[in-house]
Amino acid sequence: MNEVSPHIAHLNGRPAATADLAPLAFAGHAHFTAMQIREGRVRGLDLHLERLRSASVELFGRALPEDLVRSHLRTALRGGPADLSLTATVFSTAGEFTAADADLALLVRTGPPSTGPEGPLALAAVEHERFLPHVKHVGEIAKTHLLRQAVADGFDDAAFLDREGRFSEATIWNLAFWDGEAVVWPEADVLTGTMMGVVRRQLDRLGVEQRTAAITPDDLPDLAGAVVLNSWTPGVAVHRIGATELPAAPRFLQALHRAYTAEPPTAP
Numbered sequence: 001m002n003e004v005s006p007h008i009a010h011l012n013g014r015p016a017a018t019a020d021l022a023p024l025a026f027a028g029h030a031h032f033t034a035m036q037i038r039e040g041r042v043r044g045l046d047l048h049l050e051r052l053r054s055a056s057v058e059l060f061g062r063a064l065p066e067d068l069v070r071s072h073l074r075t076a077l078r079g080g081p082a083d084l085s086l087t088a089t090v091f092s093t094a095g096e097f098t099a100a101d102a103d104l105a106l107l108v109r110t111g112p113p114s115t116g117p118e119g120p121l122a123l124a125a126v127e128h129e130r131f132l133p134h135v136k137h138v139g140e141i142a143k144t145h146l147l148r149q150a151v152a153d154g155f156d157d158a159a160f161l162d163r164e165g166r167f168s169e170a171t172i173w174n175l176a177f178w179d180g181e182a183v184v185w186p187e188a189d190v191l192t193g194t195m196m197g198v199v200r201r202q203l204d205r206l207g208v209e210q211r212t213a214a215i216t217p218d219d220l221p222d223l224a225g226a227v228v229l230n231s232w233t234p235g236v237a238v239h240r241i242g243a244t245e246l247p248a249a250p251r252f253l254q255a256l257h258r259a260y261t262a263e264p265p266t267a268p
Contacts, residue, residue: 006081010108012071023095024107028139030091031055033194034231036113037084040077041265044198050087051194055135056090056104064090064104073268076108083113091136116232120239120248123159123170123228124150125217130160133168133189143171156222157228162188167215167241173228176235178252180224195229195260202259217242225249227256234260238263 011014032190033048049066056063073088082100087109088190094102126146126253131137168188169175174196177184183203185196203210215223227235235256239246 004079004081006084006110006112008076008080008108008110010072011078011126015209016107021258023220024091026205027091027096029137030089030139031059031060031135031137032087033136034085034087035194036115036231036264037082037086037110039082041267043084043260043263043265044194045266045268046192047057047197051121051136052088052090058132058135059137060090060092060104061106064106065164066094069106070268072106072108074111077268078175080110084110085112085114086110086213088247107195114232116230116236117156121156121228121236122154122240123157123238123242124153124155125160125161125167125242126150127163128158128160129168130191133191137217144264147171161217164188164214165216167217170228173230174230176227177223178225178227178249179222182211183252183255185212186209186224187212187214193230195231195234197236198263199229199256199259202262205260206255206262208255208259217244220244220246225252228251229256 009021011020016146028171033051035042035048048070052069053063053066055193079130089107091105092101092102093105096149128142128146130140146158157171159175160168162168167175167186174190174193200210220241221244226241229235229236236252237248237253
């Protein structure tokens, strides 16, 4: 029996041909959301849809109707494996380097499911601020460059410091810290990840204390743990940032994973 391939690419609800994809190979004015599909469902679907809507309004002045986006997601999932990674990207058919008005298009790609690295991770601390940090946009060469540089320096990944010396986020991750009693979210301009949104609202429902604070490298020795999180996982332990070792925080990780599993999955 032939296995169903996890790899598909649909453009506006139809299988994408090479001629459709070729112009997008180096396109950099677009935005996307990435999600993990399990048994045909996803946690935090409302957050993914709102991300696509708000980013489209920011970049293009308008957005695709939500029912159309959901229809294209369902079409991409139909007949495929129950567990997948999925990326939905919105772009203008006018392309880059123009202010011309044009239709919006939605590219949906799927691949094998992922749960991210096991950890614990060591992160380099580097100065970097993303352009339009609240938008999950494409064409961010700095992320991969800083990741590769961090790995060459003996780290697993990189965490970013803003111009005020505060931790903000990591390359493809949100950062979260633990003070022994509360989850501490960095006070800085960041992309509010969909996993971050899911975890935050479920931690509230579970009664786990949360706060936001400016965290600098000088604050690290006083903290009781750190993690990174994204659509792959609600938390991967971080044992070192720069030269500072961080303690294991199993209670912290358990709280994050418990919050994630408390979020009901939804079908598109």
